[in-house]
Amino acid sequence: MSQYHILTAPEGCMVTDDYAFSAQFPGAVMDNGSLRIHYQKFLNQHDTLETGVLGADGLEERETISGEGDVLYPVSISYQGVAWYAWSETDHGAWKICVRFVKNSRWSEIMTIDRGAVTLYPALCVWKDTLYLLWTSQSANGATTLMCALHEDCAGKIEKISEAMETYRANACEGGDGNLYVTYEAYYGGAYHTLCRVRTDAGWSKEVQLDSTDEWTCQPRVIAAADGATVCWYTFGYEANFAVCSADISVQNGKLTAEAPVTITRSVGWYMDLAAASKPGLQVLAYSWGRDYINVRFRKDGGKWSEPALMSYEDIHFAVHPSLLLGEGDTILMPWQFAHRNGHFGRNASVVITQFTTQDITRCGDVSRETADNNFCIPIAAEKHLDAHDEKEKAAWLQKNGYACKLLFGDIHGQSGISDGMGSIDQYYRRSLAKANLQFSCLTDHDCYPDWISQSEWELMRTTAHLMNKDNELTCLLSFEWTPNEYQYDFGHKNIYYRDDNGDIFRSGDKGGLTPTDLYASLKKYKGMCIPHHPAADWGSVSAATDWSFHDEQVERLVEIMSRHAPYEDFESTSKYTKNIKKMPHHSVQDALARGYRMGFTAGSDSHQMEHGVEGGIVAVYTETHDREGIWDAMYDRHTYATTGARILVSFRAEGHMMGSELTMERGNCVHFNISVFGTKTVKVELIRNNTVMKTWTPNSAHCDAHFEDVGIDETACYYLRVTQPDEHMAWSSPIWIDRC
Known part of the structure; x- marks a missing residue:
């Protein structure tokens, strides 16, 4: 040295x-x-x-050793005087696992080990004087852990080593007892668990689950111990809590045995990375703390x-x-x-x-x-009841109100470890079906926070959304969060959504995403849609509030009226289901409506702790089909409403036209409104015209069915519903606009 x-x-x-x-x-x-x-x-x-x-003057002898595709998750190992490298690579939607080594300052050719829908998370280890490569092969039907031996002139036969149907992010080491220990995450029973297997001279053991709580596990790392190995991992729960854990494993009487997990640390947070290494007598663990x-x-x-x-x-x-x-x-x-x-x-x-x-x-x-x-990470104090009507009640209510379409609930705003959230990208989508039981979900990782989403990370987001998307079960739209205030300009955050797999990422430092005007023009090339969120948020050091001097009605079709941060209908309101952070005046949803902007309403969690659909708000859509096209079209047509989390049923029509519609009527003609609300508690329903309450219904019931005629205005008017319950859950219908001629 x-x-x-x-x-x-x-x-x-x-x-x-x-x-x-x-x-x-x-x-x-x-x-x-x-x-x-x-x-x-x-x-x-x-x-x-x-x-x-x-070297003495920094990094010397720099070389690019990958192929023409985009690299993701490189790893390395030194063995018998040879430095080996493995990485995942994507090119035009195709994924492969690649390997290369350098020996005596001479580089080998690149070896392609495997190709698939997604081949990711390579890991290298040595066992019995042979180098091995492990990786994840993911498809629409699950994910498998694979392994092969590596030699300087070729790769060995590929072997499937996982028993569970869906496994990710394998790690392996030679234990102090000479056996090969492997660990990986497995999704089953509606949760992620840390599993391990051992290979002895007698062959592979059965899988053993190491974790023992209902929290989800992530990023297992296995390192050698004197009598076997130690696995380290982290967990995350629904109260924004996480823990770093370890468990010692060994072979006893021919069977893989695991000691009870040890909780090394526990706290509340929203980001985590793990690394572990060992040598005889010493084990070291490193982990990020709050980013x-x-x-x-x-x-x-x-x-x-x-x-x-x-x-x-x-x-x-x-x-x-x-x-x-x-x-x-x-x-x-x-x-x-x-x-x-x-x-x-x-x-x-x-x-x-x-x-x-x-x-x-x-x-x-x-x-x-x-x-x-x-x-920022402390959970919202209010109890997170996910009150909902059963499907039979919802179907009867839809039929009563003359709807032949579907009414679906989702959360379209949340982050994973791709940017500044907790957990892995596949876990984000699986989490959508857990406690919240969402019907559609969007991962909106930041384009530039803490650093730029790279091209390979964007391709991973695209591919994973495609694989996790299941019609009539969980719809996953390709999306990201445009975050310009973390780079240079305080234009406000916007979430971007695509109707299919063909959208691109326009970072706030890219020419196509430098300003809102640039972003709007770029999105039109892909039939993209953007949604301003936390529009009045005031971070203090920089502004995350929306600059309403920019707007394009062709792509900016919705606005987020509520999230975990605060309700943004107006400047004054608060909600026990939010953090009620500081708000910036003149940037609320009503301020945008007063400018004449025609945007429907959505709500989301802005979850960074895998609490999407649980903390913050959700959005409901009226759609003909439970798939990408149907949900995107419903969002674009503003056939949406927002709630604080309770699955309140809301119908709002003017002259038979759904919420989100624009109508033109002759001056002097009255407007006929039909209102139907089915709350999870008793409801108060307010009809708002041009940001002012014009009519209130208090039926002392969870049901409110009303007909109303407005004859008092001959100018353009914007109408929407606000629903409030005694438990402080709320809902907001998208507006209906009436133009006069």
Whole structure:
């Protein structure tokens, strides 16, 4: 290590230039005495795998080693003097797993190991002096864990090693007892679990479940222990809580045995990454903490885990995607990804290398680092009752009101670990069918927060939405969140939705997404739709409120009237089902309506903790079909209404036309309205005209059926319903506009 110098934590060496490109998913291996760094490089809307050798003046001998496609999730390992690399690559919608190695400074040709609908999450390990590659092969029918041996001249036969029907993100190691231990996530019984298997000389064991709670698990990592192995993972629940856990596993009397899981830490948060590594007598665990820090723990000889120590920068910028490389003695090297915090910052990420020892962890250990609450993540205090009518009641109500179409409920606003949320992308869609039992769902990860969504990540979002989409079960629209205030401009956030798989991502730093006007023009090429959300949100340091001086009625068809942050119908209102954050005056939904903008209403969770459909609001659509085209068209036609979460049934018609309609009538003619509401509690129904309540019904019942005639206005008018229940649940119908001639 004499040829380079790495600063000791919490300092570190930044080895890539975030002014030139974005660097993600770093890792490091020792290559014949040199420290070789790799990362995924995002530049000019293209992802490549780049490596370099750390020298006295920084990263040297940089080379791009991937093919023509876009790279995702690269990994590396050093074995017998050879540095091996594996990655997933996508090109024109096709996915493959690739491998390449460097030996004596000479690079091999790229080997394509597998192709499929989605081939992802490569992992490398050595067992019995043979190198192995593991990966996930995903299709519309499930996901399988595969494995093959790797040799310099070829790859071995591909072997399926998972028994469960749907498994992801495998990890493997040779245990201290010489057996091969494998762990992965598995989806069954409506939840994700951490499973493990072991391969001994007698063959493969049965799968064993390691977790023991009803929380979902994510990112299992397995590392060697003296008598077997240790698996580390994290969990997340419905109260915005998460935990980091571990369990020791071994072979006892020929059977795979797991000790009871240990909860290493537990808190409330909204982002998590894990890395683990081991050498004889030492195990090290690194994990992100609230996106801002990376904490590290260790344990020796199977003892207790140490207290956590901060080993990334002592600032409030982002520190994510750690990896670990154990050096001589107690030396630990940690490559990790730096990105800028909230505000007007460049959104390229950088690779940082930090060095420390177990003594440094002990010296800096401070459990209080993990006890402070993050106010943004603390769950909403109100009880999250998901009150709903059964399908028989709903069908009877629809028939009574003359509807031959379907009425479906969904949440179209939430994040995953692709940007700044908890959990993996497939988990996001599976979560939609869990407690909330949604009928349609949209993943709207931020385009640039904490860093740019790369092209391969966008292709993963596109492919996963396609695979998870099931007509008449769960409809998944391709979508993302345009987040310009985190880059340069305070135009407000907008969610983008496509009718099919063909939409592209227009980041707020791309030419096609730099301003709202640019975004509108880009979306029209793909029949895209955008929805302003939290339109009056005031973050303080920068504005997330919508700049209403920009609007295009062809693409901006809906507006989010409520989310976990606040109700945005007007400036004054509050709701116990939100955080009631600070609002900016003159930016509410009613302010937009007063400008003459014709937008229907939606609500969403803006979940970052896999609580979509549970925390915040939901949206209802009247649609002819339960599929992408039907739901997108219903949203575009504004046949929608918003609720705070309760599945209140709302019908609002003018002259027989549904909510969201525009009608032209002669001056002097009265407008006939038909109103039907079926609440989950007793309801108060208000008819609002041009932002003023003109009629209120209080039937002392969950049912409100009314006919109303408005004869008092000859100018253009905007009408909508507001429904309020004693439990403070609310609903808002999309408006109907009456023009006069």
